[in-house]
Amino acid sequence: MITNVTTSAQQAPLxxxxxxxxxxxxxxxxxxxxxxxxxxxxxxxESQKNNKISKTFSSTCKxxxxxxxxxxxxxxxSGMLVRINDILGMRIVxxxxxxxxxxxxxxxAHYFLYL
Numbered sequence: 742m743i744t745n746v747t748t749s750a751q752q753a754p755l756x757x758x759x760x761x762x763x764x765x766x767x768x769x770x771x772x773x774x775x776x777x778x779x780x781x782x783x784x785x786x787e788s789q790k791n792n793k794i795s796k797t798f799s800s801t802c803k804x805x806x807x808x809x810x811x812x813x814x815x816x817x818x819s820g821m822l823v824r825i826n827d828i829l830g831m832r833i834v835x836x837x838x839x840x841x842x843x844x845x846x847x848x849x850a851h852y853f854l855y856l
Contacts, residue, residue: 752783752787755783755786755853756779756783758853758856759778759779759782759783759849759853760775760779762828762849763775763778763779765821765824765828766816766821766822766824766825766828767815767816767819767820767821767822767824768812768813768815768816772808772811772812772815773808773811773812774805774808774809774810774811774812774813775812777805777808777809777812778809778812778845778846778849781805781809781846782846782849782850782853785846785847785850786850786853786854789850789854790854806842809842809845809846810842813839813840813842813845817838817839817840820836822834822838822840823835823836823838825848828852829848829852833848
């Protein structure tokens with residue numbers, strides 16, 4: 742689990758909104774990958790705001806990547822991940838679509854960056 746994520750007062754509402762969105766998508770807080778996804782999305786957003794090349798996901802350990810994959814599969818199997826279409830306001834996935842962790846992180850970071 743990523744533990745070195747600190748949220749400033751300015752980032753705290755965004756961090757909470759990311760968590761609410763993940764919960765809407767069926768990636769609940771009790772799943773191991775929930776916190777990892779929130780932390781990585783927040784890091785990705787910050788690196789994009791600062792025009793840095795993001796190496797956020799490539800620097801995560803295999804265990805975190807596994808946790809994220811597991812959380813995504815739970816959401817996909819529950820059928821809740823298709824709600825991302827409503828959240829983003831466009832058709833991106835259907836019930837047979839599978840995201841890689843990198844794709845999912847990038848999609849959420851892009852959404853929250855331009856929210």
